[in-house]
Amino acid sequence: MTRFLAFACAILCVALSVPAGAQTVPESAPAEGGRLVIVGGGLSLDNADVYHAFIDNRLAGSPGIAIIAAASASPSGSGATFAGELMFYGVAAEDVAIVQLAMLDDPDTPDVDESEWTGGATDPDQIATIENAGAIWFTGGDQMRLRQLLIAEDGTDTPMLAAIRTRLEVGAVVGGSSAGAAVMSDPMIAGGDPFGGLFGEVLAAAPSQSGESGSLVLDRGLGFFSPGLVDQHFAQRGRFGRLARAIMAQPATSRMGLGIDEDTALLVDRGDRAAWVVGRGTVTVLDGRRATVSATGFADIRLSRLHGGDMLNLSTLAVTPASGREPVTARPSVFGGLWPSVRLADPLESETRQLFTSEQRRAATARFEVNLAEDKRGAIFVFAADARTRYWRSAEEEGWNGTLSGVRLSLTTGAPQPYRH
Structure with missing residues (x-):
């Protein structure tokens, strides 16, 4: 030893x-x-x-x-x-x-x-x-x-x-x-x-x-x-x-x-x-x-x-949030801050499994849908931002990285669903 x-x-x-x-x-x-x-x-x-x-x-x-x-x-x-x-x-x-x-x-x-x-x-x-x-x-x-x-x-x-x-x-x-x-x-x-x-x-x-x-x-x-x-x-x-x-x-x-x-x-x-x-x-x-x-x-x-x-x-x-991360109040930027979490589904895509992502935005809310389909089964994750969603970031953080809270997450499973543009 x-x-x-x-x-x-x-x-x-x-x-x-x-x-x-x-x-x-x-x-x-x-x-x-x-x-x-x-x-x-x-x-x-x-x-x-x-x-x-x-x-x-x-x-x-x-x-x-x-x-x-x-x-x-x-x-x-x-x-x-x-x-x-x-x-x-x-x-x-x-x-x-x-x-x-x-x-x-x-x-x-x-x-x-x-x-x-x-x-x-x-x-x-x-x-x-x-x-x-x-x-x-x-x-x-x-x-x-x-x-x-x-x-x-x-x-x-x-x-x-x-x-x-x-x-x-x-x-x-x-x-x-x-x-x-x-x-x-x-x-x-x-x-x-x-x-x-x-x-x-x-x-x-x-x-x-x-x-x-x-x-x-x-x-x-x-x-x-x-x-x-x-x-x-x-x-x-x-x-x-x-x-x-x-x-x-x-x-x-x-x-x-x-x-x-x-x-x-x-x-x-x-x-x-x-x-x-x-x-x-x-x-x-x-x-x-x-x-x-x-x-x-x-x-x-x-x-x-x-x-x-x-x-x-x-x-x-x-x-x-850590010192240096300031609140972001502009709703389009808050919605953008969801993307790193939405991308958590990316590793699930494979040769036999398809992944589609769509986005819908309104003035105060946003909805990101991730549709996963494989053979006879599928899963749909929905990430939604509303008035309770908060986003902080520092000047040094790249892309949409930053601290996020209050996102609503939902899941539906069953037969594969057609991709909706």
Whole structure:
């Protein structure tokens, strides 16, 4: 394991230099409640803001960082890689520990037999690593592995998961990327194709059902993030429809979801119920608490889009734009600000699936319709702006990028509909 850490650190330190952080986020962890750093996957090593959001929020007096790479098919290798990244950002090697927890052995690491790590969730030595950590990180992979390893068969917390919750409550930071982000909520999105997941029943996951094929799959998550569901690789994989359908499968008061882009994080202060966007992409917020459901879809989810430095109130879902982003009042410009969110559907187009977009504008309202058609099934998303829609942008932001709130989102599924010009 020492060889893995040294190799990863050496490669990373030679490859890049650390850029100065550019985004303003809180500087110290709260005394109680802990913080979360939820990353949408695809984290670049030169994204200093996200790494510092995790490293700098360690619990005071507890510099240790515990890495849980059990979601990965290469647990020791993935753990060593992230350990090297932490050391690249100045974390001392003696403060980093890879937790021995895994479901299977990686044949590419012959000097480490990860199959011996399957009992790590009850191993006193591994639990002690968690108990001494000021920060805990979950790598990417398959979130169902984390669920199976950390939640006992009777549905109770394993001793390791109980220890993680205790550390979080006393002020530690818990972070994760990709699968490590998905598992933050409870329930969690365990799988489902972004288009296929719009149709059919919502499934309770079995281990063989996780992944990217077929129906939307929900299962129990770890529940560190309580306000709603989390989805990742959001814009890059066209998952906004999947997230919308997932939140609408919840009780009305719990219909909230966050879609986090790659190379982007949400820094959550659980005590203050506030969150800040960190990184290069966006966080899309879906609020379905007042939406309506029908046999063919849903209507009036409220959508917001946040960029780096923006703050989200997790109780009210009110958006506070970062300093430098000024309100845009001209309605044509506000309507233009919808386009980056409308374009979230673009990754769903394929050789077998057609996508058409139309736009209708009035003096005070605008309607953007995205029509997706494949074989004998289709989906229509409608993005609508009205008097409640708000848009902020800075002079440096290009195109229609900017912070947006109060967009109405609706979905209708069924037979493919003809394209209407």
